[in-house]
Structures are given as C-alpha cells and as structure tokens.
Amino acid sequence: MDIQLKRGLLDVCVLAAIKDGESYGYRIIKEMKPYLEMSESTLYTILKRLEGAGMLTVRTAEHDGRLRKYYNITNRGRARLAEFQEDWKEMMTVYRFVIREGNKQ
Amino acid sequence: MDIQLKRGLLDVCVLAAIKDGESYGYRIIKEMKPYLEMSESTLYTILKRLEGAGMLTVRTAEHDGRLRKYYNITNRGRARLAEFQEDWKEMMTVYRFVIREGNKQ
DNA sequence: ACGCAATACTTCGTGTTATGATGTATTCCG
DNA sequence: CGGAATACATCATAACACGAAGTATTGCGT
Numbered sequence: 703m704d705i706q707l708k709r710g711l712l713d714v715c716v717l718a719a720i721k722d723g724e725s726y727g728y729r730i731i732k733e734m735k736p737y738l739e740m741s742e743s744t745l746y747t748i749l750k751r752l753e754g755a756g757m758l759t760v761r762t763a764e765h766d767g768r769l770r771k772y773y774n775i776t777n778r779g780r781a782r783l784a785e786f787q788e789d790w791k792e793m794m795t796v797y798r799f800v801i802r803e804g805n806k807q
Numbered sequence: 808m809d810i811q812l813k814r815g816l817l818d819v820c821v822l823a824a825i826k827d828g829e830s831y832g833y834r835i836i837k838e839m840k841p842y843l844e845m846s847e848s849t850l851y852t853i854l855k856r857l858e859g860a861g862m863l864t865v866r867t868a869e870h871d872g873r874l875r876k877y878y879n880i881t882n883r884g885r886a887r888l889a890e891f892q893e894d895w896k897e898m899m900t901v902y903r904f905v906i907r908e909g910n911k912q
Numbered sequence: 913a914c915g916c917a918a919t920a921c922t923t924c925g926t927g928t929t930a931t932g933a934t935g936t937a938t939t940c941c942g
Numbered sequence: 943c944g945g946a947a948t949a950c951a952t953c954a955t956a957a958c959a960c961g962a963a964g965t966a967t968t969g970c971g972t
Contacts, residue, residue: 707891709958715904738901740960746921786812800891817930832950874949
C-alpha cells in the first residue's frame with residue numbers, strides 16, 4: 703500500500719489493537735499483520751508517541767523470564783478513535799471527488 | 808482532518824483535479840477547497856513532485872500579462888489513480904479492523 | 913550440546929513530506 | 943489610490959516511517 707495512505711492508519715490501528723484489553727508490542731504486530739504490516743521500529747516508536755500523548759498507559763511485567771510492556775488504552779485514546787471515525791467521513795467525501803467520473807473535455 | 812490521514816490523499820487529489828483537462832495551481836486549490844484544504848506551498852511542492860515522477864506535464868503560457876503553468880495528466884498519472892483505487896480497498900479492510908466491535912474482555 | 917528461529921524491545925540515522933513565512937509581480941475593483 | 947485577488951517560488955522546520963543493528967532470553971530440531 704502507498705506509504706502516505708498507510709500513515710493515517712498506523713496510530714489508530716495500534717489503538718484499535720488494544721481497545722478490547724491490554725496487549726504488548728510483539729503481539730500487536732502479529733495481530734495487525736493481516737491488515738497492515740509495520741516494522742518493529744515503527745511500532746515501538748508509535749507506542750512511545752501514543753503514551754506521550756496520554757492515549758496509552760504502560761505496565762512492565764515479567765513473562766517467562768523476559769520483560770514485557772503491556773499497554774492499555776485510556777479515555778483519550780478512545781476519544782482519538784472516535785475522532786478517526788469523524789475524519790473517515792471526510793475521507794469518503796474526498797475519495798468520491800477523486801474517483802468521480804468527471805465531464806471529459 | 809488529521810494531518811496523517813490527509814497525506815495519503817493530497818497527491819491523488821491533485822491528479823484527480825486535472826484528469827478531465829488541464830488546469831493550473833491557483834485554480835486547483837480553489838477547486839479542491841470544499842473537499843480538502845491545502846496551502847499554496849504544499850500544492851506547488853506536490854505539482855513539482857508529480858512532474859518529476861512523470862505523472863504530469865507542464866506548459867507555460869501567458870494569461871492577462873501573467874505567466875501561468877498549465878498541467879496535464881500523463882498515462883503514468885492515470886495509472887497512479889488506478890493504483891489508488893486498489894489501495895483504497897485495502898484501506899477499507901483496515902478501517903473495518905479499526906472500528907470493529909471486538910469482544911470486550 | 914549446538915545452533916537457529918522465535919520472542920521482545922531499543923536506538924540511530926535517513927529520506928520523505930506538509931506547512932508557515934516570506935517574497936515577487938500583475939490585475940481588478942471600489 | 944490602495945487593497946484584495948491572481949499566480950507562483952523558495953526556505954527552514956518538524957513530524958514521521960523505516961531499515962539496520964544491537965541486546966537478551968526461550969524453545970526446538972538434530
């Protein structure tokens with residue numbers, strides 16, 4: 703997929719991946735893979751950004767001798783998802799402008 | 808609209824604005840305004856990029872004592888619009904992932 | 913026992929890109 | 943006469959995705 707198009711989805715995809723219960727980086731990537739592929743460096747950058755924006759909270763816990771960071775969505779994160787749905791309506795308007803069959807000159 | 812979401816539409820919007828006949832910068836901005844606002848510096852940057860990518864051709868002509876640059880879409884530009892429609896299908900898949908009502912835990 | 917894949921996260925450098933600020937120059941209208 | 947509209951250009955900046963490379967542990971096949 704075109705990278706610029708993808709950009710608008712990355713943040714909300716990550717939020718969506720944890721909106722039904724906490725998750726962690728490695729799992730998020732695998733869960734999203736069928737829908738949208740992203741590199742590890744991209745995901746962890748996004749997680750940090752969303753945390754900084756107060757859309758996620760983090761808790762570190764040990765699992766099988768390894769440290770895992772579990773992420774939970776906040777109200778602000780849910781608000782971001784709601785905004786996305788509003789934005790999507792505008793996107794659809796623009797989409798129709800782009801694909802419209804205009805009057806050939 | 809969220810800026811990241813907008814990014815994926817800008818190029819194709821410009822292409823769409825000239826796909827039915829040549830146009831020029833100032834007019835494109837005004838035509839797109841109801842759908843998607845962009846600053847002049849953004850548009851002229853995009854026009855140059857699309858020209859460099861062979862998706863547009865340019866011709867300079869005088870109009871009322873002022874120089875205007877008229878842009879025409881190329882086959883490559885039309886191919887880009889076709890790709891966009893394919894990408895949009897993927898976007899819809901991702902969109903459904905984002906807004907799905909998951910199983911609350 | 914050895915090695916490789918999988919799990920899990922981090923850091924750094926780079927290239928692409930949108931945008932505000934600013935500038936230039938002409939025409940139109942009140 | 944002056945300001946808005948027309949028309950395009952350049953520059954600096956900040957956000958962002960990503961590849962590359964690194965660290966460290968567990969699990970599995972041979």
